[in-house]
Amino acid sequence: MTTTSTTSDDTGRRVRAKVTVGEDLLSVEHLRVHFPTEDGIVKAVDDLTFELKQGRTLGIVGESGSGKSVASQAIMGLHRGTRAKVSGAIRFAGVDLLQVSDEELRRRRGEDIAMVFQDPLSALHPYYTIGNQLAEAYRVHHKVSKTAARARVIEMLDRVGIPSPKSRIDNYPHEFSGGMRQRAMIAMALINDPRLIIADEPTTALDVTVQAQILELIVDLQKEFGSSIIIITHDLGVVAEMADDILVMYGGKAVERSDADTIFYSPQHPYAWGLLGSMPRMDRIRMERLRPIPGNPPSLINLPKGCAFNPRCPYASDELGCFTVEPDFDATLPHPVRCLIPEGERMAIFREKVQPTL
Amino acid sequence: MTTTTDHVTTTAPSTSGASGDREVILRVGGLVKHFPRRTKGILPRADDPVKAVDGIDFVLHRGETLGIVGESGCGKSTAGRTVLQLIKPTAGTIEYLGKDVTGVHGRQWRRLRTEMQMVFQDPYGSLNPRQTIGSIVGAPFAIQGIKPPGGVKAEVQSLLERVGLNPEHYNRYPHEFSGGQRQRIGVARALALRPSVIVCDEPVSALDVSIQAQVVNLLEDIQNEFNLSYVFIAHDLSVVRHISDRVAVMYLGKFMETADRDELYANPLHPYTQALLSAVPLPDPRKEGKRRRILLTGDLPSPINPPSGCVFHTRCPKFREELSDADKQRCIGEVPQQREVAPMHQVACHFPGPATVDVVKLESVEDMFARAAAEGAVNAEDVGVPAASVHPDPTAAPEPQT
Numbered sequence: 012m013t014t015t016s017t018t019s020d021d022t023g024r025r026v027r028a029k030v031t032v033g034e035d036l037l038s039v040e041h042l043r044v045h046f047p048t049e050d051g052i053v054k055a056v057d058d059l060t061f062e063l064k065q066g067r068t069l070g071i072v073g074e075s076g077s078g079k080s081v082a083s084q085a086i087m088g089l090h091r092g093t094r095a096k097v098s099g100a101i102r103f104a105g106v107d108l109l110q111v112s113d114e115e116l117r118r119r120r121g122e123d124i125a126m127v128f129q130d131p132l133s134a135l136h137p138y139y140t141i142g143n144q145l146a147e148a149y150r151v152h153h154k155v156s157k158t159a160a161r162a163r164v165i166e167m168l169d170r171v172g173i174p175s176p177k178s179r180i181d182n183y184p185h186e187f188s189g190g191m192r193q194r195a196m197i198a199m200a201l202i203n204d205p206r207l208i209i210a211d212e213p214t215t216a217l218d219v220t221v222q223a224q225i226l227e228l229i230v231d232l233q234k235e236f237g238s239s240i241i242i243i244t245h246d247l248g249v250v251a252e253m254a255d256d257i258l259v260m261y262g263g264k265a266v267e268r269s270d271a272d273t274i275f276y277s278p279q280h281p282y283a284w285g286l287l288g289s290m291p292r293m294d295r296i297r298m299e300r301l302r303p304i305p306g307n308p309p310s311l312i313n314l315p316k317g318c319a320f321n322p323r324c325p326y327a328s329d330e331l332g333c334f335t336v337e338p339d340f341d342a343t344l345p346h347p348v349r350c351l352i353p354e355g356e357r358m359a360i361f362r363e364k365v366q367p368t369l
Numbered sequence: 370m371t372t373t374t375d376h377v378t379t380t381a382p383s384t385s386g387a388s389g390d391r392e393v394i395l396r397v398g399g400l401v402k403h404f405p406r407r408t409k410g411i412l413p414r415a416d417d418p419v420k421a422v423d424g425i426d427f428v429l430h431r432g433e434t435l436g437i438v439g440e441s442g443c444g445k446s447t448a449g450r451t452v453l454q455l456i457k458p459t460a461g462t463i464e465y466l467g468k469d470v471t472g473v474h475g476r477q478w479r480r481l482r483t484e485m486q487m488v489f490q491d492p493y494g495s496l497n498p499r500q501t502i503g504s505i506v507g508a509p510f511a512i513q514g515i516k517p518p519g520g521v522k523a524e525v526q527s528l529l530e531r532v533g534l535n536p537e538h539y540n541r542y543p544h545e546f547s548g549g550q551r552q553r554i555g556v557a558r559a560l561a562l563r564p565s566v567i568v569c570d571e572p573v574s575a576l577d578v579s580i581q582a583q584v585v586n587l588l589e590d591i592q593n594e595f596n597l598s599y600v601f602i603a604h605d606l607s608v609v610r611h612i613s614d615r616v617a618v619m620y621l622g623k624f625m626e627t628a629d630r631d632e633l634y635a636n637p638l639h640p641y642t643q644a645l646l647s648a649v650p651l652p653d654p655r656k657e658g659k660r661r662r663i664l665l666t667g668d669l670p671s672p673i674n675p676p677s678g679c680v681f682h683t684r685c686p687k688f689r690e691e692l693s694d695a696d697k698q699r700c701i702g703e704v705p706q707q708r709e710v711a712p713m714h715q716v717a718c719h720f721p722g723p724a725t726v727d728v729v730k731l732e733s734v735e736d737m738f739a740r741a742a743a744e745g746a747v748n749a750e751d752v753g754v755p756a757a758s759v760h761p762d763p764t765a766a767p768e769p770q771t
């Protein structure tokens with residue numbers, strides 16, 4: 012099993028004060044986000060633990076409804092003051108964000124952590140120009156004149172590849188194409204030079220050719236600014252391109268985590284096997300039939316007893332206790348897997364039955 | 370030496386691929402759809418419509434799938450709807466089973482509806498939330514005034530069963546179903562009148578991969594069972610490759626390249642197809658690390674004012690980096706027509722040719738057999754390798770075993 016990553020490149024990155032490249036920037040411990048609703052408690056995120064080092068990129072993958080966005084919203088502190096019950100710890104450079112004051116959280120939002128969404132129109136107000144919104148975002152965290160802020164905005168728009176930024180700065184969001192809006196939002200996220208960028212499906216709404224441009228931009232900017240990135244996506248191609256480490260979520264829980272190489276070439280959770288196996292692959296000679304994961308994702312109000320994946324898992328059995336015992340996720344391991352199949356047996360299944368088909 | 374003996378081996382038709390000598394079910398020629406625009410001025414300006422579809426030609430054989438790929442806004446949906454005449458074409462002809470059906474209306478148009486159906490992308494928006502799935506799937510019978518032999522309810526229940534839904538859920542409402550299940554409802558509705566052609570407009574784009582695979586398999590199964598022809602519209606190039614026999618690549622209302630599936634992905638000759646394929650991130654970090662992308666610059670031009678000559682020239686990497694000034698003039702001044710550069714492989718480019726970088730490096734046939742053997746499928750046919758595509762590039766080194 013290799014643990015080296017092919018995508019990380021630590022050279023040429025600007026190193027920030029306090030946290031240097033390679034140290035834990037973010038450490039999420041036993042995070043739970045539960046929403047009480049009329050139908051019952053939605054356990055959107057349940058016992059999520061992971062850490063992220065400065066300058067690295069973590070990919071979070073999983074089907075829709077698996078809790079990816081809710082987890083990232085929790086890191087941004089967006090569940091404060093709502094009915095959501097949040098517990099656990101979210102340590103950012105050693106400080107638990109769940110414990111800080113609202114004021115401090117607001118300061119850190121934007122300055123330390125910024126977010127890029129799937130839909131730029133949800134982050135950009137339609138009635139204000141791009142320039143005003145970006146300048147405002149900058150001035151919240153920097154005591155500078157409007158002229159200085161405007162200069163900074165032009166610099167950022169230029170940096171993210173918006174043509175003629177000096178005139179486009181006065182456009183409204185609807186005057187930008189989808190790809191340009193996404194660039195503008197990235198510029199807004201980066202304008203305060205945050206240490207962590209959370210990108211939630213940043214390219215899902217874009218065409219592949221634009222996606223390729225945006226992903227390249229994100230990679231370049233990361234090299235330049237040395238920020239850490241959490242990229243949330245359902246597209247395994249995107250994480251293959253971007254992520255150093257990968258966390259696989261299912262039913263609100265982490266089910267597997269390791270470096271990208273391990274997740275792609277020796278995954279250990281049956282859900283990860285199913286996910287990788289169900290994709291049509293353009294770079295392979297075409298197989299006659301796709302191999303879907305049977306069934307549907309679970310309801311987060313009524314997770315199946317035992318292992319939440321058991322109704323869809325080809326390896327579930329009474330002997331293993333899949334229908335009664337909830338498998339553990341030992342986050343201290345380099346490659347934790349939430350599955351009851353003993354490790355040796357899992358390796359054998361992977362080698363003999365799964366790997367040849369991936 | 371003319372020896373016609375009993376032992377003559379019949380040679381395959383020269384046109385490779387699946388479509389050889391099958392019945393032509395649909396023939397579309399010079400199809401144009403321009404949407405007039407209401408501008409803010411007093412008079413509507415008829416001189417600058419949205420050129421959503423601007424002259425496309427294709428032939429669809431019985432039992433065949435034609436994939437149409439391209440970026441959003443390139444006119445895929447409009448092409449699909451115009452072919453079914455859900456919207457009126459501006460110009461061009463649509464022949465169904467050899468008969469010109471362009472502009473039919475009234476009874477004939479309704480008759481045509483029983484032959485050609487559509488499945489939409491949005492499993493949420495395309496189903497009426499206030500109707501039970503029984504009445505949604507049974508609607509085509511009511512509209513056409515057709516009474517199936519065993520009665521509508523029995524027929525609908527057997528359709529539900531056929532698409533993998535519980536027939537007892539006849540009285541439930543769309544919101545009680547997941548995205549994948551709703552898409553199955555849409556498929557059942559399209560199937561009700563036993564059409565010959567189904568236009569599938571992004572039928573799996575909104576679904577998660579694991580569910581997407583279920584619906585793709587369902588579409589393939591019912592295609593085989595009912596000998597259906599599909600026009601399969603999508604922007605996901607991997608899905609299109611999996612399901613299509615032939616693929617057309619669309620850009621600003623025109624087909625840039627049309628070829629048999631394996632030919633198109635292995636040997637793309639249009640600069641746009643090459644850029645599109647190279648932009649797809651592969652779920653394989655080691656390959657991704659080594660891959661070079663052909664990045665397109667700039668945004669998609671507006672279909673109201675498409676560029677002159679070749680509509681792609683403003684973003685074309687070949688135009689920008691490889692062509693002489695004289696050649697460029699040709700791209701700017703002259704509209705490239707679809708030309709047959711290889712059997713069944715048409716390209717609308719003045720300077721077609723292989724890409725300068727590896728667009729998608731296909732695995733070797735040996736690797737594929739190793740995988741197939743492990744799955745219990747040991748001959749080429751079982752894994753769907755058409756004879757024509759088993760020509761491994763002798764110069765391609767096998768992937769290093771890391």
Ligand SMILES: Nc1ncnc2c1ncn2[C@@H]1O[C@H](COP(=O)(O)OP(=O)(O)O)[C@@H](O)[C@H]1O
Pocket residue numbers: 046048053054055073074075076077078079080081082311
């Ligand atoms: N404010 C909320 N109240 C109740 N349930 C919610 C709320 N936000 C999200 N959920 C539920 O939490 C689950 C996880 O959602 P989400 O994190 O958005 O999934 P993903 O991003 O993985 O697609 C879903 O079942 C969703 O319906």
Ligand SMILES: Nc1ncnc2c1ncn2[C@@H]1O[C@H](COP(=O)(O)OP(=O)(O)O)[C@@H](O)[C@H]1O
Pocket residue numbers: 404419420421439440441442443444445446447448672
């Ligand atoms: N009813 C309509 N009126 C005016 N313009 C339209 C209409 N439908 C589509 N268009 C325009 O036609 C072009 C092609 O659209 P569409 O066929 O939906 O593309 P695709 O399906 O490839 O995304 C787009 O520019 C779109 O805005």
Ligand code: SF4
Pocket residue numbers: 639640641679680681682683685686687688700705717718719720721
């Ligand atoms: S015709 Fe010219 S501009 Fe168009 S794709 Fe070919 S080389 Fe590029």
Ligand SMILES: [Mg+2]
Pocket residue numbers: 079080081211212
């Ligand atoms: Mg989400």
Ligand SMILES: [Mg+2]
Pocket residue numbers: 445446447
């Ligand atoms: Mg469309």
